[in-house]
Amino acid sequence: MKQTIRIAAGQGFWGDLPEAPVRQVEEGPIDYLMLDYLAEVTMSIMQKQKARDPKAGYARDFVPLMKQILPACVERDIRVTANAGGVNVGGCAAAVRDVARELGLSGRMKIGIVTGDDILDRVDDFLARGIELRNMDTGEPLVMVRDRIQSANAYLGAAPIVAALNEGARVVITGRATDTGLTLAPMIHEFGWALDDWDKLAAGTIAGHIIECGAQCSGGNCQFEWQNIPDLANVGFPIAEASADGTFIITKHDGTGGRVNVPSVKEQLVYEMGDPCEYITPDCVADFTTIQLADDGKDRVRVFSIKGRPATDSLKVSISYSAGYKAVGTLVYAWPNAYDKAKAADKILRARLERLGLRLDQMLTEFVGVNATHGPLAGEPSADLAEVQLRVGVRGSDRQAIEKFTKEIAPLILTGPPAVTGFAGGRPKVEEIVAYWPALIPKREITAQVKTIEV
Amino acid sequence: MLVKLTKLAHARSGDKGDTANVGLIALRHEYYPIIVREVTADRVKRHFKGICKGEVERFELPNLGALNFLLHESLGGGGTLSLMTDAQGKTFSTAMLRMEMEISDDEARSLGLI
Numbered sequence: 001m002k003q004t005i006r007i008a009a010g011q012g013f014w015g016d017l018p019e020a021p022v023r024q025v026e027e028g029p030i031d032y033l034m035l036d037y038l039a040e041v042t043m044s045i046m047q048k049q050k051a052r053d054p055k056a057g058y059a060r061d062f063v064p065l066m067k068q069i070l071p072a073c074v075e076r077d078i079r080v081t082a083n084a085g086g087v088n089v090g091g092c093a094a095a096v097r098d099v100a101r102e103l104g105l106s107g108r109m110k111i112g113i114v115t116g117d118d119i120l121d122r123v124d125d126f127l128a129r130g131i132e133l134r135n136m137d138t139g140e141p142l143v144m145v146r147d148r149i150q151s152a153n154a155y156l157g158a159a160p161i162v163a164a165l166n167e168g169a170r171v172v173i174t175g176r177a178t179d180t181g182l183t184l185a186p187m188i189h190e191f192g193w194a195l196d197d198w199d200k201l202a203a204g205t206i207a208g209h210i211i212e213c214g215a216q217c218s219g220g221n222c223q224f225e226w227q228n229i230p231d232l233a234n235v236g237f238p239i240a241e242a243s244a245d246g247t248f249i250i251t252k253h254d255g256t257g258g259r260v261n262v263p264s265v266k267e268q269l270v271y272e273m274g275d276p277c278e279y280i281t282p283d284c285v286a287d288f289t290t291i292q293l294a295d296d297g298k299d300r301v302r303v304f305s306i307k308g309r310p311a312t313d314s315l316k317v318s319i320s321y322s323a324g325y326k327a328v329g330t331l332v333y334a335w336p337n338a339y340d341k342a343k344a345a346d347k348i349l350r351a352r353l354e355r356l357g358l359r360l361d362q363m364l365t366e367f368v369g370v371n372a373t374h375g376p377l378a379g380e381p382s383a384d385l386a387e388v389q390l391r392v393g394v395r396g397s398d399r400q401a402i403e404k405f406t407k408e409i410a411p412l413i414l415t416g417p418p419a420v421t422g423f424a425g426g427r428p429k430v431e432e433i434v435a436y437w438p439a440l441i442p443k444r445e446i447t448a449q450v451k452t453i454e455v
Numbered sequence: 456m457l458v459k460l461t462k463l464a465h466a467r468s469g470d471k472g473d474t475a476n477v478g479l480i481a482l483r484h485e486y487y488p489i490i491v492r493e494v495t496a497d498r499v500k501r502h503f504k505g506i507c508k509g510e511v512e513r514f515e516l517p518n519l520g521a522l523n524f525l526l527h528e529s530l531g532g533g534g535t536l537s538l539m540t541d542a543q544g545k546t547f548s549t550a551m552l553r554m555e556m557e558i559s560d561d562e563a564r565s566l567g568l569i
Contacts, residue, residue, distance in 0.1 A: 040534065041534070041535060137471075137472040137473065137474070137533075221467070223465040223466060223467065223548065223549075224465045224480075224482075263465065263480065266478075266480050266519050266520075266521060267465065267466075267467040267478070267480065268467070269478070269519060269521075270466075270467055270476075270478020270479075270480065270516075270519070270521055270523055271467050271468075271469050271476075271478065272469035272470065272471060272476060273469075273476055273478055273514075273523045274471060274476065274523075274525065275514055276514050276516050276523055277514075288516060288519075289515075289516050289517070289518055290518065291518055291519065292518060293519070323535070323536060326538060328538065362531075362532075362538060363538075364531060364538040364539065366539070366540055368540065372539075372540040372541070373540065373541050373546040373549075373550070374546065374549070374550040374553065375505060375506045375550075376504070376505045376506070377502070377503070377506070377550050377553050391540065393538030393539075394538070395536070395538055433535050433536060434535055435534060435535055435536050436472070436534050436535070438472070
């Protein structure tokens with residue numbers, strides 16, 4: 001048994017630095033590469049892609065990435081855990097198998113496939129049996145949006161990924177698995193942790209939480225002494241160096257930019273935190289108030305003393321549903337009196353929309369440069385502002401009303417206050433809103449399936 | 456003397472639906488008791504007047520020298536429903552750091568703030 005393993009994060013979200021996972025493989029020693037591709041509403045985009053093309057519905061970027069790094073992974077015994085499978089895990093695995101064959105890796109690696117998260121076809125059955133899938137934030141029952149659901153997935157934890165690793169998978173591809181599970185699973189597999197060793201599971205979960213947003217724990221978006229963080233152009237993505245005893249070190253490859261120190265790790269620990277005593281995953285409940293941090297040399301932070309509690313008997317479900325349309329229009333007003341001009345333009349726009357009688361659920365005006373981020377806390381702006389961007393957003397269920405709004409922005413240039421520009425992007429686009437519906441489901445309803453295929 | 460929170464803490468914020476979370480981290484160990492005393496849930500609710508329309512919850516993490524705040528009903532519906540530039544509450548962190556608090560000169564001196 002290995003005493004320590006190095007698990008590298010390669011993506012903080014789908015669309016993060018494309019070269020990051022490649023550099024994690026090439027620029028230093030790692031044992032595992034963890035890739036998180038799924039944001040809350042990504043699944044609905046993938047469902048739509050699959051509806052158009054039965055072979056689609058997964059993170060396509062994953063396949064060329066595998067083509068690039070698989071030879072090195074096989075050569076140097078690096079394994080990959082990724083929730084790249086979206087709503088077509090089998091299709092994703094088949095595409096990876098094809099590139100592995102092209103690379104001459106037949107007979108040299110297996111691909112693990114984890115499914116069972118997709119419950120879109122079972123929603124009516126759940127509702128009929130009194131499983132209401134109420135919205136965790138609002139308490140509303142799912143029937144309110146039943147006819148508009150686009151995707152529904154339960155979050156799977158580490159256990160099925162461990163099973164695939166135990167069967168010898170070089171690459172494990174999942175659908176909706178938690179990002180923390182992608183990091184925890186290699187630890188359970190390598191160290192033989194029991195699935196009720198709550199302290200260790202909590203430690204691996206917290207390691208996952210720290211590295212799941214990529215460079216956000218290694219110098220990116222870091223407020224602490226941000227001016228002095230070296231070479232972000234060359235930022236190193238994080239690595240969790242985990243030990244069998246449940247302690248771990250957060251670090252990054254030598255020679256990369258950014259910084260790992262106690263403040264950078266603290267900032268990531270509190271990111272998107274709820275009740276710190278109750279960080280709930282499918283695997284355990286982790287207690288963030290037990291975490292201890294210590295500097296362990298340059299770009300190394302030791303994390304230890306973590307306590308956990310038994311997992312709950314529910315899984316979180318992520319449901320996406322169609323929730324109308326929105327559009328955002330912007331114009332830029334220049335000195336002098338830029339803010340006054342932007343306010344005057346907003347007034348004119350609102351009067352015109354009123355006259356058109358558009359049915360809108362919501363309309364929001366922001367003045368970028370004045371109040372778009374800090375609202376009234378920003379105080380009154382200087383009269384001498386160089387420019388202000390007027391930003392108007394509208395939302396509603398009537399697509400035509402939103403379309404009409406988009407035609408009212410450009411005319412302000414010739415029919416409103418002067419010294420206006422910033423319309424190079426053309427008419428605002430109408431966007432369909434896919435909203436997120438978080439719910440809970442009893443664990444007994446969900447069975448993960450694991451299989452491995454030979455390349 | 457009046458001390459701006461940015462002298463005492465750094466922060467990171469994010470979202471969960473229509474709720475913004477702000478994690479506030481003491482810049483030095485000895486500042487933590489000050490932020491625990493001064494940055495109460497009520498104070499934060501008043502600070503975010505006109506922005507946070509719901510409750511403010513506060514949690515303490517003495518092990519990290521940090522406080523976590525949940526600002527409910529703050530993100531214009533949250534997620535993809537929100538029309539806000541900052542629909543994910545990413546800049547609530549520095550909005551929090553605008554807070555000012557009255558600290559006695561003696562205490563400020565003992566903390567090395569003057």
